[in-house]
Amino acid sequence: MTVDTAKPLLRAEGVSKFFGRQVGCREVSFDLHPGEVLGIVGESGSGKTTLLNCLSAQLEPTSGRVLYDTRVEGLQDVYRMSEASRRLLIRTDWGIVRQNPRDGLRMGVSAGANVGERLMAVGARHYGHIRAEATDWLARVEIDPERVDDPPATFSGGMQQRVQLARNLVTRPRLVFMDEPTGGLDVSVQARLLDLLRGLVTDLGLSAVVVTHDLAVTRLLAHRLVVMKGGAVVETGLTDQVLDDPQHPYSQLLVSSILQP
Amino acid sequence: MYVAVKGGEKAIENAHRLLAEDRRGDPSVPEVTLDQISEQLSLAVDRVMTEGALYDRGLAALAVKQARGDLIEAIFLLRAYRTTLPRLAVTEPVDTAAMHIHRRISATFKDLPGGQVLGPTFDYTHRLLDFDLADPGNAPPGAPSAEPRGDPVPHVTGVLGHGGLIEREAADDPDAAVPDLTREPLAFPADRPARLQNLARGDEGFLLALGYSTQRGFGSTHPFIGEIRMGEVAVEIVPEDLGFAVEVGDLLLTECETVNQSKGPRTEAPKFTRGYGLAFGYAERKAMAMALVDRALRCRDLGEEPKAPAQDEEFVLSHADNVEASGFVQHIKLPHYVDFQGELDLIRRLRAERDAEVAQ
């Protein structure tokens, strides 16, 4: 597959969101290219989750545009396209991984049904095939195929997060949005998940936008970083560049406070 | 041996006769009259008129009698009657500022034009059973005879409005027809006229609980009672052949307006917002609960994120009607033999399959 790296997969143009008098995020612009992983960092309340919601068509910005390179029609404003197209996009070409697996999974139905849901949504009607493909994807996220019929409620937090990944990846999306994917997990579990994520991103040629307050996560996953404070972007750049030589005083503070080797 | 469910018709007729007998009770006790109900159980009649959406004390009293005092059943009776009535005219909006006041209080200003008029309230009674009432014939001490104040009684919200301190309340399109939920199904999202209509007909207990929930943090609206007023207003219609308004009668109404704290959208100066409640007769609890819920439901319009049950339009409006709720909750006592047979068959089959598996 050849990719036109000059053409962005996702483009934010002056994205702002206000809640009443409160600023969610203000005037955020960037391009995300195919195969690229963008990290959005900042402390809680910096507006990074609001921005992620705006980018992933969950929350319409007060002003600005979010454009996505659709397979058929090229670059489209996700809030101007028909709702049918937007919802189809979200459940096929995109993945959305929530911080809390409870928000991204159906906890009461089996892992197999969770992973198979997107397949059924696009017309799969053979139980045996759906279950086999779900089992295969669970294996790829290192979950014992024996557990395919168990509900995620019986899984550990790290396993739930991996089921959520499989559920999103089963339709082979091109872009995945992740909100604190390792939040709430033990350090050793975090490391394993990050390792898995990195492998999947490379193997599948995924693009991703990852929101995190954990700079170690971005070091491992992200090619580029956006640093946010008070709803605005204070610094952007290649991950290593920002982490090793932060320019903005806030980035310096962030890096010095967290990344002590 | 097998007993088929035969003779349903006879059974139904007998049930009706038993009901009539129980309704009458002990025949040695004098039968209650509609006047007695209307005069002495007037708040029950008011509630039935409000939620039955028909202002007719006589019919509401009849419904209360026929329903043996079951007010939701009485509301149902009045609604079923109302639905057959022809629509002769649409009234002009009533002018509650011109209300002939029986009661008017404000919790936001100590004194204000028109004054505070306590009126016939339970508010400061001590809830001690009054055994004098047990015996008929004890005449009340006699009401104070005060002439109603003749001066105009402007709305508190109007006073605040002069300073721009409270949001202006205006219809998006003053000429637009008011929706009629008894003719057109409610569609979501609903606009405020449809919401208010639904709440006005809504169950008092349901609205009370929802209003209460907003006060306990499930969707706080920080309400102050701008004012409550109760009294008569004139009803006017504009006959087509006349072209001007003529008065056709009076309604006793209770109106509640809340003044709510709100920071409002960033683009505008901060100002108070409003909640509104209106009920037929003297129905203060209903009007207040309605105003709280109305304000809670306006969250989206006012840029607040809906989180609590009282702010959830579909949840509130779909479940407020007690005639709908009562019917649907109670319909499960109708026969479900067929569905139950299906479930029975399924459970037996699943158990048999499981037993077979275990046996292997």
Place this chain on the structure above:
Amino acid sequence: MSVVTGYNFAYLDEQTKRMIRRALLKAVAVPGYQVPFGSREMPLPYGWGTGGIQVTASVIGPDDVLKVIDQGADDTTNAVSIRRFFARVAGVATTERTPEATLIQTRHRIPETPLRAGQILVYQVPIPEPLRWVEPRETETRKMHALIEYGVMHVKLYEDITRHGRIATSYDYPVLVNDRYVMAPSPIPKFDNPKMHRMPALQLFGAGREKRLYAVPPYTKVESLDFEDHPFEVQRWDDVCALCGAADSYLDEVIVDDRGGRMYVCSDSDYCRERREAGHLGPGGPAGLEAAE
């Protein structure tokens, strides 16, 4: 029974009937689509068939012959009550015989005797929205229908198979109408679902409390949702009707003592009677028959 005066023919005023008939036309034109309508407050409680009654009242004429069944039987109390209502407000002829009826209002069953072209079957519907169990919000379910987002319906079926080895829905089993809309067939047993497929009679559905009408025009495709490797199947009994010996009808279980003794009889009382009149006799023998009369 005396016809009551003071009300319009069939209770509803003509304007209301026209409004309902317009909504029904739309429903027939878009099979399986739920048409919102200005449901009236009826003198019977919500949940007792107010939707079906309004539909019947809107399409019934003085020459119609009405049959009303509940649980398949003409003599269950609610069927009696609704039949009395129409006898009083419309003065129409009523029947218990399926072939004689021009209009059949039903709750929870489709008659065993196949319906013919020209007949109308009116279903009483409690919850018209087949997606309600996955999504309580009307705004959302309407979108799901509009965008044909029905994948989640199969999640439930998938889960049934995973957990129980089979699809564990026995009534109100969702169907796909005319390859377009997923529709609730009302709480009929899934045994009756195949009867809906290409039925020569017109099928009308009324949900009064939820204020929705929908329809399946004659000879329309109605498929029950399933998987290729777990096809839809209906209930079967090892027993036959104790009264008429029918092996092809939906059977009601009747408890005959307090030691677990039970027998099975046709839920469709007219079908059972018709068979007995034709000389069929079930294992209950003449004694069972006598007890039933």
